[in-house]
Every structure is written in structure tokens, then in C-alpha cells.
Amino acid sequence: MRIGIRLHDTKECEIKERLDIVREQGFCCAHIALAKTAGLPKETEALTPGYALWLKRVFAEAGIDIAVLGNYQNLAHPDPEKLRTIQERYCAHLRFASLLGCGMVGTETGAPNEDYHYDKEACRSKEALEVFINNLRPVVSYAEKCGVIMAIEPVYKHIVWNPRRAREVLDRIGSPNLQIIFDPVNLIDPECIEARDEVIGEAMDILAPEIAMIHLKDYVFEAGEMKAVGCGYGEMDYRKIVQFAEEKKPYVHATLENTKPDTAVHSRELIEGIIKSPHTFSGKQNDSKCHRG
Numbered sequence: 368m369r370i371g372i373r374l375h376d377t378k379e380c381e382i383k384e385r386l387d388i389v390r391e392q393g394f395c396c397a398h399i400a401l402a403k404t405a406g407l408p409k410e411t412e413a414l415t416p417g418y419a420l421w422l423k424r425v426f427a428e429a430g431i432d433i434a435v436l437g438n439y440q441n442l443a444h445p446d447p448e449k450l451r452t453i454q455e456r457y458c459a460h461l462r463f464a465s466l467l468g469c470g471m472v473g474t475e476t477g478a479p480n481e482d483y484h485y486d487k488e489a490c491r492s493k494e495a496l497e498v499f500i501n502n503l504r505p506v507v508s509y510a511e512k513c514g515v516i517m518a519i520e521p522v523y524k525h526i527v528w529n530p531r532r533a534r535e536v537l538d539r540i541g542s543p544n545l546q547i548i549f550d551p552v553n554l555i556d557p558e559c560i561e562a563r564d565e566v567i568g569e570a571m572d573i574l575a576p577e578i579a580m581i582h583l584k585d586y587v588f589e590a591g592e593m594k595a596v597g598c599g600y601g602e603m604d605y606r607k608i609v610q611f612a613e614e615k616k617p618y619v620h621a622t623l624e625n626t627k628p629d630t631a632v633h634s635r636e637l638i639e640g641i642i643k644s645p646h647t648f649s650g651k652q653n654d655s656k657c658h659r660g
Contacts, residue, residue: 368581368612368642370635371396371434371622375403378628382406382422386429392632397426398473398582398622400437414459419466426468433469434620435518435548435580436460442502443477443495443526450502457506461513471516471579473548476527485524499526500539510544518579520548521570523556530554530570537577547574550582550624551608557593564607571611581612583638584624597626598634609641 374397377385382404389397401409408418426433438460444450460472478484479495489495503519510517521533537545551567559566571578585601587594598605612619623634 368609368616368621368638369395369432369434369618370583370638371398371432371620372626372631372635373398373400373622373624375400375405376624376626376628376631379405382425383429386426386431388628389431390429393635394431394631396432396434396620396622398435398437399433399469400439402438411456411459414463416466419463423466423468432620433467434622435471435473436464436467436469437473439475441477441483442474442506443479443499445479445481449481454502454506457517458509461506461510461515461517464515465513469515471518471546472510473518473520473580475520475522476525478525490524490526491528495526496532496535500536503536503545504540507540507542507545511542516544516546516579518546518548520550520553520582522550522553528556529566530573533570534573537574546577546579548580548582549574549578550584552584552586552593552595552603553582555586555593557588557591560588564604567608571607571615575611575615578616579619581608581616581619581621582624583608583621583634595625597630598623599637600630600634605638605641606645609638610645613642613645 372389372394374385377388401407438457440453440456442453444453464472476499478486479489479498480486507517519527521527527533527536533547549570554566554570555563583598585596585598585603587596587601612621623631626634
């Protein structure tokens with residue numbers, strides 16, 4: 368595993384200083400979402416070749432890989448005009464990534480409403496899945512032309528909410544340029560949290576060929592709700608995830624999420640400790656089971 372960090376979780380400062388901090392904290396790669404990173408142009412019309420090549424040079428000078436270019440917009444938006452704008456922005460990100468030296472554009476999988484809110488019945492419907500696949504298909508086709516991976520991240524609150532649903536999307540679109548960002552915590556449904564290990568295991572089993580990147584964070588379960596926190600500050604057991612990555616995905620980019628500038632090093636060291644000693648438990652709990660709040 369090559370451990371990195373989300374750029375917008377680092378100290379807010381000028382981009383070159385941010386990357387110096389990333390390197391000094393021991394990370395080798397970064398997840399960059401232009402819309403979430405203060406100080407960087409983010410509008411679609413700003414994503415020019417010149418901007419891409421400048422940013423590529425800045426990262427290269429810092430010795431930091433760009434693991435993924437994030438663009439989190441709703442590909443199931445019900446308004447046709449707004450949907451076209453969203454698809455155009457994905458295509459602009461794919462062009463930008465191809466010049467940036469970044470292998471993939473990452474996204475989540477939306478909700479069939481305008482404000483991207485979680486509606487369990489609507490999100491998990493067959494109709495929502497059809498809409499998402501139909502709207503994703505031309506974006507993946509464009510990714511093929513750019514030679515860039517379009518990577519979707521299954522999240523229990525979104526349309527692609529479990530490993531089987533993700534497998535269906537991959538199989539139906541059938542493109543090598545459509546792959547998966549594997550975030551174990553995002554697959555954990557609070558309503559069946561006791562099945563955490565089974566759900567994560569299923570994802571590693573049936574999505575393994577297409578897992579192109581890993582996101583690592585932790586969670587606490589309080590009053591029936593999941594709260595994301597940095598690695599080592601919650602209830603996750605990372606042992607099988609790290610073993611999967613080390614055995615099946617050598618050198619995979621694995622970026623930490625929900626860290627803070629003063630906690631990032633601790634989270635990195637925790638994951639690195641498991642790599643060195645894979646039987647070491649990594650969470651607050653003293654067993655691998657989670658508990659309902």
C-alpha cells in the first residue's frame with residue numbers, strides 16, 4: 368500500500384506549502400478534489416491544459432503522486448439540463464486528469480433527487496439504478512477516449528449501496544475504464560452494523576478485480592448514527608483490509624480520510640503498523656465485532 372491523504376484534510380494554505388506538509392508527514396500521494404481545495408481554480412472552464420501541466424509540475428516537485436481527482440456530483444440528477452452540465456464537468460475532469468498524470472477520476476453514485484439527499488427507498492430502487500447506469504455510460508465512454516479510469520465509490524446512502532449493486536454496474540457497462548474506489552466504512556449500513564465484516568468481505572471478494580484505490584477512515588456509532596473519524600479513533604478493524612491490499616493490490620494508493628492536521632500522522636502510523644504486524648488489532652474495541660448504540 369502507498370498511503371496518502373485527502374488534500375482538503377490538510378492545513379489550509381498555498382498549494383506548494385500543503386504538499387510540503389504532505390511529504391513531511393510521511394505521505395506519498397494525495398486525493399485532490401478541486402471543489403474542496405481552497406486556493407485552486409475549480410470552475411469547469413478553468414480546467415485547461417496549461418493549468419493541468421502547472422499542477423502536475425507542482426506535485427512532481429514535491430514528490431507526491433496524484434492518486435485520484437475527485438468530482439462529487441450527482442449523475443442521477445432528475446433535471447436534464449443540469450444533468451448535461453454535470454456530465455460535461457465529469458468529461459472536463461477526465462481530460463484534465465489525462466494531462467495531470469492522474470490515473471483516475473473518482474465519484475460517488477448519487478441519489479435520484481435534486482439536492483442529493485438520502486432517500487432509502489428511492490436510492491435502492493431498480494429505477495434509480497437504471498438512471499444511474501444510463502447517465503454514467505457516456506461518461507465512461509469518454510474516459511476510454513481519454514485513457515483514464517472512471518472510478519465509482521459504493522456508499523450505503525447512495526444508489527450503488529452494496530457490493531452486489533456495484534458488481535451489476537461494472538458488468539452491465541462492461542468497460543475496463545470503469546473501476547472501484549473501495550471505502551470499507553462507506554459500505555456499513557447502520558441498520559445492520561453487526562454484518563460489517565461480512566459486507567466488507569463480500570466487497571473484497573466480488574469486486575477485487577476492479578478495485579483501483581482504497582479509502583481508509585474509521586467510524587464511531589452513536590445514537591443509531593455513523594460518524595466518520597480518522598483511522599484509529601473509532602471501531603474499525605483494518606487487519607483483513609490491509610491483508611487484502613498487501614496480497615492482492617501491491618502498491619495500491621490508499622488515502623486516509625477524515626483526518627485533521629494534528630491526527631494524520633497517528634492514523635498513517637497505525638495503518639503502517641498493521642502492515643508490519645498484520646495480527647495487531649487496530650481499533651478501540653477489543654474484538655472484531657461492532658455494537659449497536
